[in-house]
Amino acid sequence: MLELKDVRLAFGKNVVLDDINLKFKQGEIVGLVAPNGTGKSTLINVILHNLTPQKGFVEYEGTRYQSQKDTIKLHQQICSFPEQSDLFPFMTGRDHLNLYADLWHNSAKPVDQIIADLQMKSYVDRKVQTYSLGMKQRLCFAMVVAADSPVMLLDEVMNGLDPQNVALISQILLKLKEEKKLIIMASHLLSNLQQYADRVLFMGKGHIIEDLDNKKQKKRYLKMQSSPEATQLLSDYHYETLPNNLLLVPLAEITPDKLTQLLANLVQVDIQYSVERIDIEDLFNKFYN
Ligand SMILES: Nc1ncnc2c1ncn2[C@@H]1O[C@H](COP(=O)(O)OP(=O)(O)OP(=O)(O)O)[C@@H](O)[C@H]1O
Ligand SMILES: [Mg+2]
CATH class of the missing domain: 3.40.50.300 (P-loop containing nucleotide triphosphate hydrolases)
Incomplete structure (x- = not known):
């Protein structure tokens, strides 16, 4: 060692x-x-x-x-x-x-x-x-x-x-x-x-x-680019904004019902999103803005 x-x-x-x-x-x-x-x-x-x-x-x-x-x-x-x-x-x-x-x-x-x-x-x-x-x-x-x-x-x-x-x-x-x-x-x-x-x-x-x-990076996040529409839809949720304008919403904190509703809203206002683990680049942006 x-x-x-x-x-x-x-x-x-x-x-x-x-x-x-x-x-x-x-x-x-x-x-x-x-x-x-x-x-x-x-x-x-x-x-x-x-x-x-x-x-x-x-x-x-x-x-x-x-x-x-x-x-x-x-x-x-x-x-x-x-x-x-x-x-x-x-x-x-x-x-x-x-x-x-x-x-x-x-x-x-x-x-x-x-x-x-x-x-x-x-x-x-x-x-x-x-x-x-x-x-x-x-x-x-x-x-x-x-x-x-x-x-x-x-x-x-x-x-x-x-x-x-x-x-x-x-x-x-x-x-x-x-x-x-x-x-x-x-x-x-x-x-x-x-x-x-x-x-x-x-x-x-x-x-x-x-x-x-x-x-062990198992936690998943809903990721999307920041925009006025996105931040408005997320106003009731806990999320982080990275310096590269990416929004990260921890999925573990959202109940299935609320998630379904949120995704439907995102689709309705045509906001592209993905569900991913936080990656090293996201963390880099988080730590060193
Ligand atoms: N021989 C030295 N004398 C004085 N300062 C030094 C010396 N070597 C490194 N430093 C200083 O120590 C700090 C860290 O430098 P280091 O080379 O370890 O960075 P690094 O993380 O490897 O960067 P990079 O990604 O550019 O390779 C810097 O502020 C640098 O100026
Ligand atoms: Mg070096």
């Missing part, structure tokens, strides 16, 4: 992580969600020990970053998604994969299998300097897969990927989850996270403002 205990990290007066307490289990995909500049990367860098918190600690399976020996031990278990700028332009993709597999030497997974899974065969033996943005991004992800560490930290892994590659990587993330990896990923692709994240942490002002169990 990975744990953050009372972690505080400030850059000067800018308190980015304010007494953060979190526990993560193996076999869990956790999404980190927040607007730009909130602290997602900072949190990941604290877990990696690239940044040392002013207070609190990170612990994995009983080990903390206390001595150099501990740090080496922890870095054997925790691998992060490399920055594209850390790639070596004159080395091939395959060289990078072998390097990560050797450095971590956790892996029973042959590099060829990873290349096939990530559909990199056509370019992996070329030098990295000839790669497009998306090719480099897939290589960076493949390097984490090659490290095969129990904890994988993925900061913006989907950046610059076309929809097919987003789908490909999402599929591999699910396989890694089955292998009991703990995957923590900062992402702005909210609908993508919605599909497979077990848990979504919304960050704000140094805190975790919501720790969402994505699999």
Whole structure:
């Protein structure tokens, strides 16, 4: 288990992580969600020990970053998604994969299998300097897969990927989850996270403002665009207005009779509505208006 205990990290007066307490289990995909500049990367860098918190600690399976020996031990278990700028332009993709597999030497997974899974065969033996943005991004992800560490930290892994590659990587993330990896990923692709994240942490002002169990999101809402007609029809109901002008009416609070009446009224004045679960994008709009 990975744990953050009372972690505080400030850059000067800018308190980015304010007494953060979190526990993560193996076999869990956790999404980190927040607007730009909130602290997602900072949190990941604290877990990696690239940044040392002013207070609190990170612990994995009983080990903390206390001595150099501990740090080496922890870095054997925790691998992060490399920055594209850390790639070596004159080395091939395959060289990078072998390097990560050797450095971590956790892996029973042959590099060829990873290349096939990530559909990199056509370019992996070329030098990295000839790669497009998306090719480099897939290589960076493949390097984490090659490290095969129990904890994988993925900061913006989907950046610059076309929809097919987003789908490909999402599929591999699910396989890694089955292998009991703990995957923590900062992402702005909210609908993508919605599909497979077990848990979504919304960050704000140094805190975790919501720790969402994505699999248990069962509550359903009546959703519609805000308009004078809609708000008038809803005047007797409890509803929320999101900053993107979406109205959300929790269905659990309406009796069947009242619901039938409300839907009939909506149809009559030609207001389009849908019945859905609240999604991560709705929550994003709710928390960060
Ligand atoms: N090395 C640094 N020195 C000073 N301030 C920093 C440093 N790194 C990050 N910050 C500040 O910490 C805050 C959080 O930054 P962070 O990079 O963690 O945000 P983020 O949530 O990852 O944003 P994004 O979605 O843009 O990647 C920002 O206010 C940023 O300016
Ligand atoms: Mg970031």
